[in-house]
Amino acid sequence: MALQDYRNDMQRCSRCSLCKWPPLAQIKSWRFSNVCPSMVWGNFHAYSAGGKLIAALSLLDGRIEYTDKFLEIVYQCQMGGACDVSCKVTRDLEPLEVMLELRARCVEDGQLLPAHMVMIESLRSDDNPLGKPKAERGKWAEDLDVKDITTEKADVLYFAGCRYSFDQDLWGIARGAVTLLKKAGVDVGISGKEEACCGGRAYEIGYRGELTKYAEHNIETWNAAGVRTVVTSCSDCYGTFKYHYPKVGKTMNFEVLHITEYLDRLIKEGKLKPTRKVPMQVTYHDPCHLGRLSEAYIPWEGVEKKVLGQIVIQDPPKEFRRGTNGIYEPPREVLKSIPGLELVEMERIKEYAWCCGAGGGVKEAYPDFALWTAKERIEEAEATGAEALVTACPWCERNFRDALEQDGEKMKLYDVVELLLEAL
């Protein structure tokens, strides 16, 4: 659907500001009662999801034109979707879809951010948005003794994603994930330097064509390789596979799992047995793309109709993504399986978790905003009394690391994989 197809959603926004808060019943304190980083950072109503719906309507109506401030409002947002969840507690609107369409419209109209253009140029030349040479993509797995699915058959493909492939600080997590799978007897392989970006970040910053290109390429490659399962440690990639890939219309002959789902399954099947104590109190950060944004794509093509006077219905019925079915329990289950480890929760969790700050092209275009957002989360984590913050996404990990380093904070940071490795 194009931006103008959401015109009714824009007109039906009531400017209630519920998109700025967690679902109201879940507010637990004044301090951690916001859910929209963009709004807290920008302060003017335009920075909220509701504000962006209004901006989109004004643009369609010709009331306003593109300006630098307009682009800042559109792009100074991680697209984490907490606003969407809060709105949909009581509404049948699609604020996040409008925000995505608004970005696509900006790109179509040539309203581009220089930082995002750099990402796209890198994507087009080297299949990653990080400005790294494609030839270095497989380096993270050197000496790992794992199958290469470009030359060998394997049941399971481990997809590292761009961040794990090129961020040397994080290589240990990707290597650890493969190690765990092998320990459990999984027939796993990787694509090495032949792996390509998932395309998700490009989609989020408005470049639709890139997503389609990578989705088609990856689906065809994995179908041809005959893999039964694609597993990734990257939440961004996972969310892209689950929600965006089905949209391109190609049959996916494989199951997609996040590493935490797979590990939870392997532990429950007795194929991984955490026995060594990890005496630590930790808190878990739900990555947006593993939580609320990982809900599977449910195809819908239909029309809006009116019944009983003015009740607006979708024909055929449409299933709204409300954050209900994100991957919330598997990472927690893995953590709870570790002897000696105690999980304490932050105030904003699961479908209404505060974003890490890295997504939506923000880390590249507005690094200060990205780090501020991470620091807000770290402060929330510290308020639990936990000694470590645990996550399950390399973008979250990178941004938290940068924020911790900048402030000299002492809180420890782990991926779920690292803690499970310690426990085996």
Place this chain on the structure above:
Amino acid sequence: MALTRNVYQILEDIVGPENISEEPVILDTYCFQWLAETVTGSKFFTRPEAVVLPGSKDEVQAIVRTCNRYGVKYKALSTGWGPWNAPGSEGVVQVDLRRMNRILEIDEKNMYAVVEPYVIFSQLQVEAMKRGLTCHIIGAGANASPLASCTSMSGMGLSGISMSYSARNPLAVEWILPTGDILRLGSLGSGAGWFCGDGPGLSLRGIMRGTHGAMGGLGIFTKCAVKLYQWPGPKQMHFEGVSPGHVAVVPENFKCYVLSFPSWDSFADAAYKIGEAEIGYVMGKQIAAGIVPLMATRSSTEYANVRQSGMADEVMKEFRYSFQLVLGANSPREIEYQERALQDILAETGGWIPALTQDSERQKATFRMMIKVDGNSAIFRLSGSFGTSLGAETSCDAAMVHARLGEEIKKKYIEKGVIVDDGAEWAWGAEMNEHGRFAHVEELFMYDPADPESAKGAAEFIEETSLLTAKQAPGLAIWELARGGLGPKGHDIYGPACSNYHVWQRRIKRAFDPNFSADATFYIEPEE
């Protein structure tokens, strides 16, 4: 009428360049409002000239003084939900108080909190509950501002039975008068703290807000002490489920009911008796008959399917004259007493507890909604928007007259197809304030703001029902005035039927705002 560069520069110097904007993309998000299409035919009221985000009382005062000096109008908002927040004319600077968002103090012993304008009810409630206290929350929802409600705008809510409405809940107030002078109302003015809304001498609370508030037309409020009330529940409520299906565990010393009655008369009798018995903690008609199926469905499409299948017909019939009641007590004996008293009242009035509502999961959902006041915006779900009319504070019997008259008019608009067919019943609120001293009822209806015919029909419905209050059923039609549909002379229509309040209101406006700086559109125009 754009601001002169000089005025803009002065305002920028006050708040800093990052806290002022005249970018159209930002300005449009302040004139876009709920109900605007029923007044202007579009989603937008008049665009402000600039938006400023002051961070302190001193900055607010400097802005107001600048506006007075240079003949510029200003309009303040807190959370900014509702047409009365928008500029009413050209040449207005919008003062967004979002940066003033702190809970400054919670005085547990004296049971009040001091808040800034952008604190919302949800925030205040959770912090108060940690201390065994809670706050009155208005029917609009817990995403609204207690300061704005207490000082400036109406304030009815389900907790009104034990906590009254917002006019009763402000204590001392810090008020930037329309001229820019600071008035510290109540005990604060005597340097005695925040505990009382009145100091030595005459009370000014009636002038500050009266029954319904000046809606920004009498200056800007920067701090307010808000009364808190006893909360006999846990320090932190426990919730189950994932969005959108969160439910609240009902503590042992609470009971949550839906009560149904055979007629509006028995409904009113029971409300009076519950008030007299002083057993109600939270009470009101929040879940109207037409909305009951929405409680069991997750989308408007599902709702419509249930309605069209006829499965909801009996339920809607059973809920037609119903309200919800939460009992809260401090001991098992007290809750037992309250339950016995309620059973007696039901026996005396012919009321009953619908079987459907005795399911514990439904009770949890209702309890969450009644205590957290977080589900009300579901009223927007079915058609995209709703409107409300009537809204007078009156006796419960008179409120029932409003409900009956509203229903009759609603039937006509349902037949025209311009509003949702909700069974022609929705007397929302039906709250008994102060254990029965007065009641409140609104006639809700749902329409589609994206459909010009529906929006036009909505406007006509509000006008027709509201004019009833000037002719057949005395009481101020607050929601018509807050919508701005009657223009600046709206009070002249209702005033003669309500003790000529408009004459006094106009005098107050002239006396307190000699330069007519505070945008008067939703309060009262100073000129006859």
